[in-house]
Amino acid sequence: MKLVECSPDRLNLEVHNKSILIVLGDCMTLYEGRGAAHSEYGDKIIIIKQDGSVIVHGPTGFKPLNWQPDTIHVSFHSEEGHLVLKAVRGKPRETLVVKCRGTYGCISHEPRSSGGFYMYFSESEIRDILRDNPWMIEDGVRITEVEKPVQPGFIDLYGVDKEGRIVVFEIKRVKAGEEAARQLYGYVEKLRKSIPNVRGVLLAPGFTESAIEFLQKNGLEAKPIDLKKLYEMYSERVKRKAGLSSRSLLDYMG
Amino acid sequence: MKLVECSPDRLNLEVHNKSILIVLGDCMTLYEGRGAAHSEYGDKIIIIKQDGSVIVHGPTGFKPLNWQPDTIHVSFHSEEGHLVLKAVRGKPRETLVVKCRGTYGCISHEPRSSGGFYMYFSESEIRDILRDNPWMIEDGVRITEVEKPVQPGFIDLYGVDKEGRIVVFEIKRVKAGEEAARQLYGYVEKLRKSIPNVRGVLLAPGFTESAIEFLQKNGLEAKPIDLKKLYEMYSERVKRKAGLSSRSLLDYMG
């Protein structure tokens, strides 16, 4: 990591060399593309990564003020002695301009290693656990298809209950609202054209009142899933994959 | 902006002083909370802002690898001589730990000005244009309510057409899929309990095939909106508010 001169030429060189660049300055931003936005002069952190991603942060908040993910062009130039960054995206056509009234400093870093990233406890993992342990959903149900395509979308789990009725399961890893219920209804509706008597079951750790109402009104079911129990079942798998202790996850769940 | 020693004590001091802190290092991350994730050792950019927001970026990509928006606790300590950052969120309870095998440098900056941020061309702007110019939607329609609350949600525009029928308008600023159509249907369905003969119209710059099908099947309508025309109408207001030329926006739309 090194401090570099905050001049357009030097910064363009660093960008060209695929270094990570961080600029701290008193800047304003202009964005035009799918939307349009601008920010007034104020302290900003500008990050330009190897792949041309540009991110502009203000002094507070988790979200960037402006960004540009897939740039086809990133360059600095000078306007009236002030540093200006222009970042252009190709598709969709979008332009981000950052004008710096002053700069506090510029840092460049040649990245060495990236390292993998792994996410757990996604909806697809919950789906796989339930697929392998259908008794956790209800007694006697048999899962016959996973991610069954319908038009449009995918049915998370598809199976037959102990009385031989077809069941469609829609899984949510967070509390389910009416939108999730509508999604399930869409799938069930499509199947009912060809298969009468289809059951639709929404599986989630919780449900909003309006979700419950919608489900009842449309002859669908809500079944709460116990995330803690799911992970008790699968703590070994979680540990193996993540090298994480599953204990703290369980603490959170409880 | 100043380079600071990458020691836990020094970094804790900077965090305590509400400085913006940037750490570049060879780090791994662990996150546990609503989900769980980990990343292997590799180059990371850690940003800690005034308000305690923590953001961890890898060498590529627009999205952070890990983050923590509303921390109740952020602190550095040392483990076997290595710098470790722990950031805890209160509700929901989530923990992020970043371990640095090595550090490339630490930067601290006392922010001076934040600068206001304005955003336009959001869905609400489109809604306001159409409210003020209902002729752009259809001949003779009169808008009587904006953001009319229903249970659950809000009807973007609510009015009466030239034949006296109640119309519900749902606006999307991007191409509308079946989900948007279902959303509209939900509103219409609720109104039909008390008002028969309600029209439902989806306004968007485009529609997916399945959205069109759903609308037709349920007696609803799709009306394309011309973003370019909307901008023409609105350019004066935009100019006044933002001090931007609206020309380039129009170029993009065309």
Added chain:
DNA sequence: GAATTCATCTGGAGA
């Protein structure tokens, strides 16, 4: 605090 919806949503998978 809970619920709902928008977002320059992003990113990924599948056809």
Added chain:
DNA sequence: TCTCCAGTTGAATTC
């Protein structure tokens, strides 16, 4: 490429 959907979605707004 389009379409659909998950996301540690976040953030604003409303009740």
